[in-house]
Amino acid sequence: MPQTYDTILRRGLVVDPVNGVHRQADVAMSDGRIAAIGEIDGTAREDRDVAGLMVMPGIVDAHVHLSPWLGGGAGHRMLALAGVTFALDLAGPIDGVTRLAAESGCGVTIGCIDYVRPGHTVGSEDPGEDELRDALAKARRAGAIGFKILGGHFPLTREASARVIDVAAREGAYVAFHSGTLSTPQSVAGMRESCELAAGNPLHLAHINSYTRGLDASAVIEAEEAIAILAETPNVWSESYLAPINGNSGKCADGVPESVATQKNLKRGGFPATTEGMVAAISAGWAQVHVLQDGVHVLTGGEVGLTAWRAAESNIGISFEANPPEPRIHLATAKRADGSFAVDALATDGGGIPRNDLISRGLALYHLDALTLDDFVLKTSAAPARALGLAGRKGHLGIGADADVTVIDVARLSPVESYAHGRAVLRDGEVVGRGARMLVPPEGRAHVESLGIETLVAEPGSMLSGRGA
Numbered sequence: 378m379p380q381t382y383d384t385i386l387r388r389g390l391v392v393d394p395v396n397g398v399h400r401q402a403d404v405a406m407s408d409g410r411i412a413a414i415g416e417i418d419g420t421a422r423e424d425r426d427v428a429g430l431m432v433m434p435g436i437v438d439a440h441v442h443l444s445p446w447l448g449g450g451a452g453h454r455m456l457a458l459a460g461v462t463f464a465l466d467l468a469g470p471i472d473g474v475t476r477l478a479a480e481s482g483c484g485v486t487i488g489c490i491d492y493v494r495p496g497h498t499v500g501s502e503d504p505g506e507d508e509l510r511d512a513l514a515k516a517r518r519a520g521a522i523g524f525k526i527l528g529g530h531f532p533l534t535r536e537a538s539a540r541v542i543d544v545a546a547r548e549g550a551y552v553a554f555h556s557g558t559l560s561t562p563q564s565v566a567g568m569r570e571s572c573e574l575a576a577g578n579p580l581h582l583a584h585i586n587s588y589t590r591g592l593d594a595s596a597v598i599e600a601e602e603a604i605a606i607l608a609e610t611p612n613v614w615s616e617s618y619l620a621p622i623n624g625n626s627g628k629c630a631d632g633v634p635e636s637v638a639t640q641k642n643l644k645r646g647g648f649p650a651t652t653e654g655m656v657a658a659i660s661a662g663w664a665q666v667h668v669l670q671d672g673v674h675v676l677t678g679g680e681v682g683l684t685a686w687r688a689a690e691s692n693i694g695i696s697f698e699a700n701p702p703e704p705r706i707h708l709a710t711a712k713r714a715d716g717s718f719a720v721d722a723l724a725t726d727g728g729g730i731p732r733n734d735l736i737s738r739g740l741a742l743y744h745l746d747a748l749t750l751d752d753f754v755l756k757t758s759a760a761p762a763r764a765l766g767l768a769g770r771k772g773h774l775g776i777g778a779d780a781d782v783t784v785i786d787v788a789r790l791s792p793v794e795s796y797a798h799g800r801a802v803l804r805d806g807e808v809v810g811r812g813a814r815m816l817v818p819p820e821g822r823a824h825v826e827s828l829g830i831e832t833l834v835a836e837p838g839s840m841l842s843g844r845g846a
C-alpha cells in the first residue's frame with residue numbers, strides 16, 4: 378500500500394557520496410527525517426518536481442558570523458538565500474547570537490562558539506586555566522558548544538592560546554583558532570604556530586586562505602606551505618573560503634580601529650590606522666561597509682557607506698579586498714596523495730558578512746572541472762557535519778538522517794529550495810523559513826529553549842574527532 382509522506386522531491390540528481398548515491402531518484406521526507414529514496418510510488422502533502430536540479434544533503438557552513446558585532450541578524454536570511462541549512466557562528470558572543478537567532482531566525486539551524494576575548498569574556502591577554510574553565514562553563518550554559526581564539530583580531534599570549542585549546546580538549550568542547558598571538562602575526566608563520574600550540578589536541582583552524590595573502594612571499598608559495606603544514610598535523614581540521622573580501626569590525630575607539638586586522642588593512646591600502654584613516658578609506662571605497670538593503674547586507678563604500686558607519690557609531694562590519702585568487706582556488710581543490718582534501722572543508726566566513734558563496738563560487742569550480750559534484754558535497758556538507766559530531770544525522774541522505782536538503786540549479790549556480798529538519802527554508806529562491814534551531818551542549822539546552830529556540834544536543838567529545846569525511 379503506497380505510503381503518504383510529508384514531502385517528496387521527484388526526479389532530481391541525488392548526490393550523496395557518503396552513501397555512494399549519484400543518480401536520478403526521488404527523496405521522501407517525513408517527521409523531519411529522510412524517509413525513503415529511490416523510485417517512490419507513495420504520495421505526499423508536498424509533491425515537488427525537481428527534475429534537472431541537484432539534490433544534496435543540506436549545506437553546512439562551518440564558519441559564519443551571526444552576532445551583533447560581526448554579521449548581525451540579517452545573516453540568517455543571507456544564509457537561507459544561499460541554500461545553507463546549518464551554520465556555525467565562529468565568534469559569538471553567545472548571548473548576542475542567541476538573541477538575534479530568536480529575533481531573526483529563518484529556519485536555518487545554527488551553532489555558536491564563544492570568543493576568548495580580553496575585557497569581554499576573560500580579564501587579560503593571558504588568562505589562566507581556571508579562568509578559562511570558568512569562561513567555558515559560562516559559555517556552555519548560555520548555549521555555546523566551545524571556544525574561538527580571535528588571534529588575528531584580538532591576540533592572546535602564545536601560552537594562553539595553547540591553554541584555551543588544552544582546556545577545550547579536556548572538556549570535550551569545540552575550539553577554533555584564527556591564527557595569530559601577541560608574538561606572531563596572522564600569516565603562514567602564525568598558522569604554523571597555531572598547529573604547534575595545538576600540541577596534538579583537536580583544533581579547527583579557520584580560513585586557511587587568510588594566511589596566504591602573499592604578504593611575505595608569493596601567495597601560491599604560501600598556499601603550498603600551508604598545505605604542507607596541514608599534512609603534518611592530522612589533529613587539525615581546517616576550512617578555507619573563496620571570496621576576495623575579508624570581513625572586519627569597523628569599530629574605532631580612542632581614535633583607532635579596535636581590531637589589529639582592520640588596522641593592517643587600512644595601512645595596506647595606504648591609509649593611516651586611525652579613525653580619520655577609516656573615514657578616508659570608506660570614502661575612497663577601499664573599506665566597504667556592510668549596509669543593510671532589503672534585509673541583507675550589501676558592500677557599500679563612498680557617501681552611503683560612510684553614513685551607515687557613522688549611524689552605527691562605527692560599530693558595523695566592513696570588508697577589504699584582501700584575498701588574491703590563486704590560493705583561494707588552490708586551497709579549495711588541492712588533494713593529498715591518498716585522495717583526501719588538503720583542506721577539509723569549504724566554508725565562507727559569511728553569514729551576515731556578504732560572501733555566502735558556497736554555491737555561486739564553489740560550483741564554479743565544478744564548471745572548471747576543478748571539483749566534482751561529489752567533491753563539492755563532501756567539502757560543503759559531509760566533512761563539516763562530521764567535524765560537528767553530526768555524521769550520523771547530517772551530511773548525507775541515508776534513511777533516518779535529518780531531512781536537511783539543498784536543491785540547486787547547477788547551471789545557474791543558484792539554490793532553488795532547501796529544507797532543514799523537513800521544513801522548507803527556501804522555496805523557488807524565496808526565504809520561507811521561520812524561527813531558529815540551535816546545536817547546544819546539554820547544559821545550555823534549558824536557557825536556549827527559554828528564548829523560544831528549538832535545540833539539538835551536541836554531546837561533549839563528539840566534535841573534531843578526526844580528519845576526513
Ligand SMILES: [Zn+2]
Pocket residue numbers: 440441442467726
Ligand atoms: Zn570569521
